[in-house]
Amino acid sequence: MADVAVALVYPDLLGTYGDAGNARILVERLRWRGIGAEMVTVRLGQAVPSGCELYVLGGGEDRPQALAAAELRASGALAAAVDRGAAVLAVCAGVQVVGTRFLTADGICDGVGLVDLETEHALPTRAVGELAVDPDPSLGLPRLSGYENHAGATRLGPGLRALGAVASGVGNGGGGHDDGFVQGKALGTYLHGPVLARNPELADLLLGWVVGELPPLGREEVDAEARGLRAERLAALRRRRYHFGT
Amino acid sequence: MPLPARTRLAAQAGRATAALSRRLGRGDGTVIGGRVSLLVDRDALAHLGTGHRVSLVSGTNGKTTTTRLLAAALGTAGPVVVNPQGSNLPPGLVAGLASAPPGAAAALEVDEAWLRVAAEALGPATITLLNLSRDQLDRVAEVRRLAERWRGVAGATAARVVANADDPLVAWAASAAAHVTWVAAGQPWTDDATGCPSCGGAIVFGGDGWRCTGCGFARPDPAFSLEGDALVAADGEPHPIALSLPGRANRANAAMAAATAQSLGVAVDTALAAMAGTTAVDGRYRRAAVGHSAARLLLAKNPAGWLELFDMLEPPPGPVVVVINARIADGRDPSWLWDVPFERLAGRRVAASGERSRDLAVRLHYAGVEHRRIPDPLDAIVALGPGAVDVAANYTALRDLDARLRRRG
Numbered sequence: 001m002a003d004v005a006v007a008l009v010y011p012d013l014l015g016t017y018g019d020a021g022n023a024r025i026l027v028e029r030l031r032w033r034g035i036g037a038e039m040v041t042v043r044l045g046q047a048v049p050s051g052c053e054l055y056v057l058g059g060g061e062d063r064p065q066a067l068a069a070a071e072l073r074a075s076g077a078l079a080a081a082v083d084r085g086a087a088v089l090a091v092c093a094g095v096q097v098v099g100t101r102f103l104t105a106d107g108i109c110d111g112v113g114l115v116d117l118e119t120e121h122a123l124p125t126r127a128v129g130e131l132a133v134d135p136d137p138s139l140g141l142p143r144l145s146g147y148e149n150h151a152g153a154t155r156l157g158p159g160l161r162a163l164g165a166v167a168s169g170v171g172n173g174g175g176g177h178d179d180g181f182v183q184g185k186a187l188g189t190y191l192h193g194p195v196l197a198r199n200p201e202l203a204d205l206l207l208g209w210v211v212g213e214l215p216p217l218g219r220e221e222v223d224a225e226a227r228g229l230r231a232e233r234l235a236a237l238r239r240r241r242y243h244f245g246t
Numbered sequence: 247m248p249l250p251a252r253t254r255l256a257a258q259a260g261r262a263t264a265a266l267s268r269r270l271g272r273g274d275g276t277v278i279g280g281r282v283s284l285l286v287d288r289d290a291l292a293h294l295g296t297g298h299r300v301s302l303v304s305g306t307n308g309k310t311t312t313t314r315l316l317a318a319a320l321g322t323a324g325p326v327v328v329n330p331q332g333s334n335l336p337p338g339l340v341a342g343l344a345s346a347p348p349g350a351a352a353a354l355e356v357d358e359a360w361l362r363v364a365a366e367a368l369g370p371a372t373i374t375l376l377n378l379s380r381d382q383l384d385r386v387a388e389v390r391r392l393a394e395r396w397r398g399v400a401g402a403t404a405a406r407v408v409a410n411a412d413d414p415l416v417a418w419a420a421s422a423a424a425h426v427t428w429v430a431a432g433q434p435w436t437d438d439a440t441g442c443p444s445c446g447g448a449i450v451f452g453g454d455g456w457r458c459t460g461c462g463f464a465r466p467d468p469a470f471s472l473e474g475d476a477l478v479a480a481d482g483e484p485h486p487i488a489l490s491l492p493g494r495a496n497r498a499n500a501a502m503a504a505a506t507a508q509s510l511g512v513a514v515d516t517a518l519a520a521m522a523g524t525t526a527v528d529g530r531y532r533r534a535a536v537g538h539s540a541a542r543l544l545l546a547k548n549p550a551g552w553l554e555l556f557d558m559l560e561p562p563p564g565p566v567v568v569v570i571n572a573r574i575a576d577g578r579d580p581s582w583l584w585d586v587p588f589e590r591l592a593g594r595r596v597a598a599s600g601e602r603s604r605d606l607a608v609r610l611h612y613a614g615v616e617h618r619r620i621p622d623p624l625d626a627i628v629a630l631g632p633g634a635v636d637v638a639a640n641y642t643a644l645r646d647l648d649a650r651l652r653r654r655g
Contacts, residue, residue, distance in 0.1 A: 012440035016380055016388075021584030021612070028612050044440055044448045045459075061388040064441045129578070147579045192581050197608050222611045225619070229604040 003036035004210060007052040009078070010060075012043050013068040017149060019058025019091045021194035025203055026054060026089075032222075033215045044068075048077040053210045054087045057094030059149070059192060062104035065093040072097065072112045082114055087185035087209045091195060092150055095119075095180065095188035103152055115183050116157030123173045126151045130237050131169030131191055133179045136161060143167060144199045145230045146191025154190075156181055163189050168237050185209045198230045249293055256287035257294065257344040264341065280337025283344060291336055294343035295368040298327075300352045301506060302364055302405075304396075305376025305416075307551045309334060309355040311491065311527045312376060312499040317353040318524050319507035319517035325350040332528050335360055339368075351510075358392050362399045373399070373423075374408045374506045376431070376499070378415040379438045379550040380585070382577030389415065389438045397422045408506045410498075411468045414456055418443040421466065429505045430455075430468035431498040435550035437585070470514075472501040477514065485514045490525045495554035529648030536624055536651070539631030541567075543648060547576065547640040549585035555638055562593045565630035569600040569623045569639035569647065576641050580605045588613040597626035600643045623647050 008023035023039055030037035042048050044067070055078060060068065072078050078098075082088060088098065096102035099117040102109055108120055131148040135141040141164075148169055155174035156162060162172065163180030171179030171190055180189035187206065189195055196203040200223045208214055217223065249257075264279030283290045301320070303313045310332040317326045327346040329338045334355045342354055356364045358378065365373060375396065378389050396419035400407055409420030411428040415438065420426050439456075442449050447460020455465030469480050475497065476484040485504070487497050500521050507517035526532045530545045546555040559566060568591075572580045580602050588610055596617040598606040607619040620626035623643065627635050639647055 012437055015437060015585070017579070018581030018584035021581070021609070024584070025612055045450075061390055063390060063446050067441055067446055147581060149579065192579065194581055194584055197581075197584070197605075197612070219611070222608070225604060225607050225611060229608055232604055 003038050004030055004054065005038055005040050005049070005052040006054045006056060007040045007042055007049060009042050009048060009055055009057045010044055010068045010071070011041060011058065013064035014058040014060040014093055014097070016061060017059040017092065017192040017194075019056070019094070019192060019194050022058070022089055022091065022196045023056040025194070025196040026056070026207060029200070029203055029207060029217065030211070032217055032219050035211060035215075044071070048072065048075050050077040050080040050084070052081060052086060054089070054206065055081060057088070057090045057097060059092030059094065062106065065097060065102070066104050066106065066109045068093075069097045069102070069109055069111050073110060078112060079114060082184075082186060085185065087206055088114070088187065089196075089206055090186070090188040092148075092190050092192060095154060095190065096152055098186065098188065099154070115181055115186060115188070116160050117154055117181060118157075119152040119154045121153045122151050123153045123170065127170035127173060127190070129169060130233060131171060131179065132167040132234055132237055133164040133171065133189070133191065134167050135164035136182065139164075139182070139205060141199070141201050141205065143234065144189075144191060144195070144202060145233045146189070146193040146195045146198060148190045149192060150190055163187060198226060198233065200226045249296070250287070252287045253290055253293035256283040256290045259283060259286050260341060260344055277333055277335075277337045277341075280333070280339070280341040280344075283340045284337060289367075290340050291343070291364070291367040294340060294346075295352070297348065298343065298346055298350060298352045299510070300354060300368045300370040301372045301374065301510065302354055302356050302361065302368070302370045303374040303376070303506075304356045304358050304361045305410075306358060306379045306381045306548065307554070308376045308495060308499045308502075311496060311530070312374065312503050313353050313355040314524055314527050315500050315503040315521045316374070316506055318520045319503055319512050320351050320353060320510065322516055322520050323351075323512055327352050329354055336363065339364060359395070362395060365399050365403055365405070370403070370405045372408060372506050372509055373403060373405045374502055375416045375420055376410055376502055377413045377433050377550065379435050379548060380582060381548040390443060393419050393443050396420075406509045408502060408509060410502065411466045412455070414439040414449055414463075414465075415443050417466055418463065426466075427470075427505050427509055428466045428468045429501055430465070430471040431501045432472055432494065433550075434553045437549070470501060470505050472498055477501045477504055477518065479514070485518055487518055488522055490522055491527075491531055493554055493558035495551075495557075529644055532648065532651075534651045537628035537631055538633075539627045539635045540633060541627045541635050541637050541651075543644055544636060544638045545641070545644050546638050549582055552586040556587075556590050559636050559638075560634055563595065565595040565597075565635050566591060567597045567599050567623060567626040567630060567635060567637045568606055569626075569637060569643040570598075570602045570606045571600050571640060571643040571646075572602045572605075573642045576643075583609045588615055591615045595630050597630055599623045599626040600639070624650065
């Protein structure tokens with residue numbers, strides 16, 4: 001097959017928390033398997049291509065987030081790509097941007113509307129800290145670890161499936177004790193870290209959606225280190241609970 | 247004007263507490279001493295600042311070094327005090343001022359989020375604004391909100407503001423001030439300033455500056471420009487910069503300090519010459535023997551700092567130990583490691599170290615950088631020897647390593 005194109009969408013607007021690493025990880029995990037892959041970095045002012053196989057959106061500050069949503073709505077390329085069957089990984093502000101509406105310091109903004117979720121209200125206090133998520137069992141993933149940092153409370157529309165249940169932390173914060181969403185080949189989460197650095201199985205889930213069955217990675221030391229990192233962060237959570245009783 | 251009795255008592259109590267803390271081996275006592283002073287006299291900062299000509303320095307990167315370079319420059323004209331150990335919150339400012347002889351100048355670095363408090367209490371003669379970029383992702387307000395707060399400070403102060411014209415966030419904040427000296431000191435990291443701070447439009451960087459494609463907000467014309475190894479005045483006169491500290495970032499710090507010193511009556515060449523004597527700053531750039539290794543300590547605590555740090559490393563294949571912690575003072579979230587182009591370390595011998603060595607090791611794997619993970623930095627320095635080893639550490643990692651090296655003597 002032709003090279004798999006992974007679009008990193010507006011890292012200059014949606015890249016505050018290292019989420020560009022997710023795109024990098026996806027590309028490397030394809031190349032290590034002998035599958036051609038290229039990263040297409042789309043900066044503000046450049047046209048968003050509609051022909052990529054995977055789109056990665058990250059977290060950002062209020063105004064850049066609003067600008068990113070406005071640009072994506074105007075271009076229509078992301079929606080067209082999803083209609084064609086492209087996969088999407090949306091993190092934090094990325095979740096809010098692909099939803100219908102979100103709150104910023106300047107008021108309510110329209111999202112791209114790919115997914116039926118809204119973030120019109122703020123959490124009582126900003127959610128900052130380690131987040132652990134038990135994914136929907138149908139996804140076949142282990143407990144996920146990451147770091148959340150957001151002020152918005154996201155409510156999923158009826159019928160929209162969450163990525164998983166929150167084991168520790170806040171996640172969507174919309175009252176459902178859940179985190180993120182899964183809809184077709186689009187997946188969202190509040191996990192930073194970046195999420196795919198700590199959770200290689202989630203990277204391979206997305207890649208499987210794009211290329212089908214994956215050959216072995218051939219870099220067992222990478223996943224051993226990544227799983228070690230996840231185990232370390234999840235263990236740190238348990239220690240904190242022990243000390244502070246929360 | 248003599249200090250109020252309560253302030254004198256506050257300063258004495260602070261000094262006594264700091265001395266006790268030192269005797270108990272609890273560190274240098276700066277912060278606790280300053281806190282005690284503030285407990286005794288809530289307005290200690292304003293009272294202690296009276297009678298001193300105060301210069302404030304703030305920014306994400308380079309605060310401590312710029313403040314020391316400024317102090318070296320101002321020291322050519324008379325006594326100067328600085329914050330002890332780079333403590334840049336109000337207790338540290340109080341401790342610095344409490345140690346000042348009558349009439350001494352004060353060069354004080356201030357945490358970005360505390361600039362307003364310091365400026366209102368101290369009525370500074372100058373405020374030097376270096377740069378703003380992502381740092382401590384988990385706890386400090388978004389970069390843009392810091393820029394807004396700075397703009398409020400600039401709009402209210404009578405001080406001369408010396409500002410880095412090459413950073414759009416700084417330029418926007420400083421342009422609210424009545425008196426500004428613009429310095430084109432450079433800012434290689436641009437990823438926090440793509441959206442215009444004024445209108446939200448797109449900023450384009452290129453050539454000699456930057457410009458917003460929406461509202462036309464553009465880089466102000468500088469009074470001084472850093473060009474290679476020289477600080478060039480607007481009339482074209484070059485002033486050579488010859489520091490003992492490495493790297494472009496430190497020449498930029500010197501440029502900002504020299505422009506500030508000039509506004510306080512010290513000639514630029516006098517100021518720059520005085521800075522050559524600064525060799526180490528709170529452990530940074532310090533050299534120490536560890537086993538058969540000759541370690542050199544370097545600080546890099548965020549992506550913008552790392553961009554500058556690559557330029558300071560010994561040339562490849564010089565070995566590098568990277569030490570990463572994620573304590574409160576570092577920011578609990580080290581995901582910024584993915585914004586650093588660690589690919590540039592390929593071809594060197596590299597060790598991933600520190601309390602968050604696993605985060606770093608995963609990052610290095612995906613960067614294609616061969617490495618060993620050795621959590622204890624002293625072990626890592628020995629393992630990469632013999633010979634010169636550069637150690638790039640973030641804030642608490644460097645502080646702790648420096649303290650361990652000092653204890654070893």
